[in-house]
Structures are given as C-alpha cells and as structure tokens.
Amino acid sequence: MDDVEAPAFQRARRPEHRELRRREILDAAEALLAELPVEEISLRELGRRLGVSKTHVVRYFESREGVFLELLGRLRRSWLEALANEWPAPPCEADDVMRAWAGSLAARPMLCQLWSLLPTVLERNVSAEAVRAYKLADLEDRTTLARLVSDRVPGLGADDAMTLTRYAVVALVGLWPLSNPTPTLVEATADPRLRASRVDFATMYGEILQTTLAGLLARA
Structure with missing residues (x-):
C-alpha cells in the first residue's frame, strides 16, 4: 500500500x-x-x-493509549524481524543468545519505554476489543520469539520457550523504569554508598534472562 x-x-x-x-x-x-x-x-x-x-x-x-498500544505492536514486530541478523546463528552458546537478546532491546529505548508502560498506561482507557487484538498479536509475536530462542537453545522445549518470553516481558516492565531514573534519583544515587542502586539495563536484563533460562533448563 x-x-x-x-x-x-x-x-x-x-x-x-x-x-x-x-x-x-x-x-x-x-x-x-x-x-x-x-x-x-x-x-x-x-x-x-x-x-x-x-x-x-x-x-x-479511540484514545491516546490506543495509538501507543498499536505503536508498541509495530515496534515489536520490527524488532522481531531484525533478530535473525542480530542474534548469534546456531549453533551458539545459550548465554550469548540471552546477552544478545538484552542488547538488542537496549538498543531500542522507544520499544522498551512503551513496553514498560503496557500494564499501567497503555491497557487503560482502551476498549476490550482493542486489548484483545493487542493480546492476540502479542501472542503471535511471542510465539515467533520463542521459536527463535528454541532454534538457538536446543534443550529448551516449546512450552518452556513460551514461558521464557512471558518472564522476559515481566522483567522488562519492571527493570526499564529502574534503569532509566528521574534526574532526582540520578542525583541521589551519585552518593558512592548507593552505587548498587544504579542499574544498567542491558547488563541486568541479560543476567535475568540467563538465570531464568538456566532454571527452565534445569527443571526440564
């Protein structure tokens, strides 16, 4: 078109x-x-x-939130289309895949910002029909993501790969705001005693993905 x-x-x-x-x-x-x-x-x-x-x-x-909910889906699909070239090709180390996953999202702050606002902003002031359409598109996209992960981590079954994508979204929603603090928080955590309060998104998100993957593989 x-x-x-x-x-x-x-x-x-x-x-x-x-x-x-x-x-x-x-x-x-x-x-x-x-x-x-x-x-x-x-x-x-x-x-x-x-x-x-x-x-x-x-x-x-129907609303401002509806605009950004659809924009989130568009940005997520664009990210998924790029992953085949950004992630290491199989065979590869599972930890390398998780770090690449974290790095590819860290390079897309707009996507991460919108994703982190999903439960508190974007899914409010929209109709059930709009939310349902988003959830169905999200399920399709996470299925694609799970398939990409399974191709690179052979020991991970399809169900566990989908579970990993769910946990990954939950972790992103919580971690992105923490790793992008307000100017007041930046000033406050400049105190050397609060060094541990500073969060680097790519590093911590990669660690969360690696730990979650290890747990799923061990359980399997």
Missing part, C-alpha cells in the same frame, strides 16, 4: 486510505515520542503535528 496516493490528511473513505491515515498517525506518534515522554503527548498534540483536529484523530484511534 506504499503506492497509495491521496490528498493531504482528510477523512478517509476507502479501506486503503483509512489504513494510510492510521499509519500517518502512528508515524507522528513515533516522531513525538522521540522528543517527549508519553505522558506529555495528547491526541491534541498528535493532531497538531498532523495539521488536523483531535476529533479527526479519534476517527482512527
């Missing part, structure tokens, strides 16, 4: 134009997220970036 041509952002009537409008809104949200935290981006701000009203944006997304 990249070759679809339509006038500037007006109400779409054909399905392909409606899809184009949704992509334009997601593109604007991604651009704004590179400049501002999520909590400062409103539907009105999105409309202003696109040169339309807030009402116009609501024709395509």
Whole structure:
C-alpha cells in the first residue's frame, strides 16, 4: 500500500486510505515520542503535528493509549524481524543468545519505554476489543520469539520457550523504569554508598534472562 496516493490528511473513505491515515498517525506518534515522554503527548498534540483536529484523530484511534498500544505492536514486530541478523546463528552458546537478546532491546529505548508502560498506561482507557487484538498479536509475536530462542537453545522445549518470553516481558516492565531514573534519583544515587542502586539495563536484563533460562533448563 506504499503506492497509495491521496490528498493531504482528510477523512478517509476507502479501506486503503483509512489504513494510510492510521499509519500517518502512528508515524507522528513515533516522531513525538522521540522528543517527549508519553505522558506529555495528547491526541491534541498528535493532531497538531498532523495539521488536523483531535476529533479527526479519534476517527482512527479511540484514545491516546490506543495509538501507543498499536505503536508498541509495530515496534515489536520490527524488532522481531531484525533478530535473525542480530542474534548469534546456531549453533551458539545459550548465554550469548540471552546477552544478545538484552542488547538488542537496549538498543531500542522507544520499544522498551512503551513496553514498560503496557500494564499501567497503555491497557487503560482502551476498549476490550482493542486489548484483545493487542493480546492476540502479542501472542503471535511471542510465539515467533520463542521459536527463535528454541532454534538457538536446543534443550529448551516449546512450552518452556513460551514461558521464557512471558518472564522476559515481566522483567522488562519492571527493570526499564529502574534503569532509566528521574534526574532526582540520578542525583541521589551519585552518593558512592548507593552505587548498587544504579542499574544498567542491558547488563541486568541479560543476567535475568540467563538465570531464568538456566532454571527452565534445569527443571526440564
């Protein structure tokens, strides 16, 4: 649909134009997220970036959270498409795969930021239908991720690989905010006595993945 041509952002009537409008809104949200935290981006701000009203944006997304929920899915799919080239090819060491997993996410702070907001922000103020669609897409993406892990860790069964992807999301949701503290916390933990409070996301996330994988393999 990249070759679809339509006038500037007006109400779409054909399905392909409606899809184009949704992509334009997601593109604007991604651009704004590179400049501002999520909590400062409103539907009105999105409309202003696109040169339309807030009402116009609501024709395509039911809420601000709905926009970022779909953007999270788009960024996650893009990440999954890149993993085959970013992760070590089999045969390889399991720990190397876990470290590569952590490093590939650390290189995508926007994806991590949105993912960490999933339970507290993005799944609020959206319909059950929107959440269901997201969860089904997430399940499909985690199945793909589990398959990639299983290909590189032969001793890991399909069920345990899916369990690992679930634990990985839970760990990311908790760890990302801790590893990206507010300026006040940065100042407070500059005290040498609080050195252990400083968290490097890639390092700790890799350790969490390695430990979780070791436990799953031992249990199996």
